[in-house]
Amino acid sequence: MSKLPTPVRPPLIAHVIYRLDTGGLENGLVNLINHMPENRYRHAILCLKGHTEFRQRLRRNDVMLFDLGKREGQDIGLYWRLWRIFRAIRPQIVHTRNLATLEAAVPAFLAGAKVRIHGEHGRDMGDLNGENRKNILLRRGLMPFVNHTIALSRDLESYVLEKIHLPPAKITQIYNGVDADTFHPADSKRADLPFSEKKLVVFGCVGRMQAVKNHATLIRAFIALVRSKQEYRATARLMIIGDGPLRQEALSQLATAGCAEMAWLPGGRDDVPELMRQMDVFVLPSLAEGISNTILEAMSTGLPVIATRVGGNVELVGDQVTGQLVPACDADALTAAMQRYLDYPALIDSQGSKARLDIETHYSMQAMVNAYLQVYDTQLTNTNTTENRTCAES
Numbered sequence: 001m002s003k004l005p006t007p008v009r010p011p012l013i014a015h016v017i018y019r020l021d022t023g024g025l026e027n028g029l030v031n032l033i034n035h036m037p038e039n040r041y042r043h044a045i046l047c048l049k050g051h052t053e054f055r056q057r058l059r060r061n062d063v064m065l066f067d068l069g070k071r072e073g074q075d076i077g078l079y080w081r082l083w084r085i086f087r088a089i090r091p092q093i094v095h096t097r098n099l100a101t102l103e104a105a106v107p108a109f110l111a112g113a114k115v116r117i118h119g120e121h122g123r124d125m126g127d128l129n130g131e132n133r134k135n136i137l138l139r140r141g142l143m144p145f146v147n148h149t150i151a152l153s154r155d156l157e158s159y160v161l162e163k164i165h166l167p168p169a170k171i172t173q174i175y176n177g178v179d180a181d182t183f184h185p186a187d188s189k190r191a192d193l194p195f196s197e198k199k200l201v202v203f204g205c206v207g208r209m210q211a212v213k214n215h216a217t218l219i220r221a222f223i224a225l226v227r228s229k230q231e232y233r234a235t236a237r238l239m240i241i242g243d244g245p246l247r248q249e250a251l252s253q254l255a256t257a258g259c260a261e262m263a264w265l266p267g268g269r270d271d272v273p274e275l276m277r278q279m280d281v282f283v284l285p286s287l288a289e290g291i292s293n294t295i296l297e298a299m300s301t302g303l304p305v306i307a308t309r310v311g312g313n314v315e316l317v318g319d320q321v322t323g324q325l326v327p328a329c330d331a332d333a334l335t336a337a338m339q340r341y342l343d344y345p346a347l348i349d350s351q352g353s354k355a356r357l358d359i360e361t362h363y364s365m366q367a368m369v370n371a372y373l374q375v376y377d378t379q380l381t382n383t384n385t386t387e388n389r390t391c392a393e394s
Contacts, residue, residue, distance in 0.1 A: 012042045014091035018100040020051035024293040025121045034059045086111035105145040115379040118146045120156045122290025125212045139164045152291040153312030177368030178296040185302030186277035194264045195237045202237045204279030206294045209244030218285040221334035223257045238263040276301040300359040304351035306337045322355040
């Protein structure tokens with residue numbers, strides 16, 4: 001009796017991230033895994049600094065999750081632990097994301113991972129413009145261990161071309177995709193959620209409350225808005241969804257200004273799509289961004305977006321078409337942008353409808369998944385072809 005052929009298991013991708021917690025990068029990773037066909041690739045997530053309940057958003061039950069327990073500061077043992085895991089699980093592809101995990105490409109190379117891919121997703125408070133010389137030199141020094149780089153915006157693509165000096169053939173620019181079925185426009189607001197009265201105009205924001213997201217400027221702008229006219233005080237409302245170290249400071253700022261009842265800051269929530277449908281205008285006051293998942297989700301929900309003119313925001317928001325762009329840290333400009341929707345409420349529907357159409361046309365989840373699959377497939381094929389050629393020549 002002949003033996004049945006052993007089923008070929010899909011290649012394994014090891015995704016290396018700093019921490020699996022609420023955030024745009026992490027949300028993009030979870031979306032990618034959830035929407036990728038299970039017969040194409042298997043997945044493991046290696047978290048340098050652990051994970052939270054955010055892991056429950058993974059819909060596949062075959063995803064391996066590893067916590068590396070990185071110590072504060074320089075942790076030399078981290079590279080040994082990474083190497084051991086890579087040797088144990090044998091991924092064909094290792095995909096690092098942002099500078100905090102780029103060094104993992106070295107133990108991946110030493111462990112025999114065929115393909116090392118790196119993703120540039122955005123910048124943080126320590127290097128808002130990507131000009132830090134040490135960071136640039138570190139990236140240049142580690143890029144020989146990387147086969148291919150994915151940039152999430154044209155801004156980041158230009159950065160790795162001009163600052164890191166990567167050749168164009170080693171870079172692919174891929175926008176995040178959004179689940180347009182989950183984030184869809186509302187027919188009406190839910191009465192059981194805050195600020196459901198028809199007369200209200202709700203300015204909303206979703207994101208972890210940390211310095212780079214710059215919620216303080218949004219709060220200053222909102223306070224100035226409701227103080228400028230009595231009618232704005234009766235109609236304008238603020239909703240900020242997300243937890244973080246600056247949330248309590250924001251609540252105190254609103255209370256001191258006598259605006260506590262006009263704002264709702266509930267912390268982290270699991271019903272973000274429903275809450276976005278309670279909003280009328282989305283506001284993102286960040287100091288730096290790659291490609292913001294929350295902007296895409298807001299546009300998909302049919303909301304006009306006010307965003308700062310930084311990073312990939314200018315690629316997503318059509319100024320005066322699907323929203324407005326304002327300078328970072330300019331509370332006066334942000335106040336004026338918010339006031340425009342109060343004075344001309346028809347803009348909310350017209351710009352919101354164009355935003356939704358833009359998502360359906362350019363930022364589908366399937367387009368994102370297909371783009372990643374093409375990179376993974378191409379890099380594996382190129383590596384296998386090179387190995388076969390080397391074997392034939394020897």
